[in-house]
Amino acid sequence: MHQRTVAKAVTYTGIGLHSGQDVTIIIKPAPPGTGIVFSRIDLPGKPQVAAIAGNVTNAMRATTLENGLAKVLTVEHLLAAFYALEIDNCLVEINAAEPPVADGSSLPFVKMIQEAGVVEQNVLRKLVTIEKTQIIRVNDKFITILPYDGFRITFTSINPHPMLGVQFGDYEITQDVFIREIAPARTIGFMHEVEALKAQGLALGGSLENAVVYDNEKALTPLRFEDELVRHKILDIIGDLALVGRIKGHVIAVKSSHALNTALAKEIVEHI
Incomplete structure (x- = not known):
């Protein structure tokens, strides 16, 4: 249960999903107690923002973190990889407002961390143990977390598209399960929403190349899983709740979104 960081610096270059800008990230080792911190090296003074729930300023379509001049968005896929591979402390240098989308999943970031290697640090990790059920509900959508000895996510996705419909996923989130079953699941998009x-x-x-895109009838992108949508929704929850720290609890969600996920993250922090 010691804290962990990456063993060496590694770099990845690509484009941002929402910004469309070329961007490079460098993940670097960080001392115990640092947490995950983004540094905008393209801005004067290289301002930093910590990946904590209190720094969430927007959750429309993606999670945005902001602290003064330091602003980063669409951080959830990278944060999910850090969480699943048990990286507690890391400095992420970034030369734009958004990390690369890569292939739309967390898998490239998993491989990046694996390339860097992982080292244990001489400080014990803090664990956030859920002792009381907490729930965020908006109309027909909700996300709740219950006391549980482990970290489990149960998600029901309901989508009107004829190829999607109702999808259900239930996973005990371990490193192996994440890498095999969740990390490869990509962002979903629809042609009618593009404009x-x-x-x-x-x-x-x-x-x-970086999203599973549907037209009115079918997927235009070959699927990695028949239920890739719900697996990616679970990936998003992992990334958003990583803003709390390492959690012991059972998350149950129906049609949840970044807005509900991050609202729950803030609620958990308030109860700690």
């Missing part, structure tokens, strides 16, 4: 998203300045870097 509206781009008008909002979103999905500017989206393509068939």
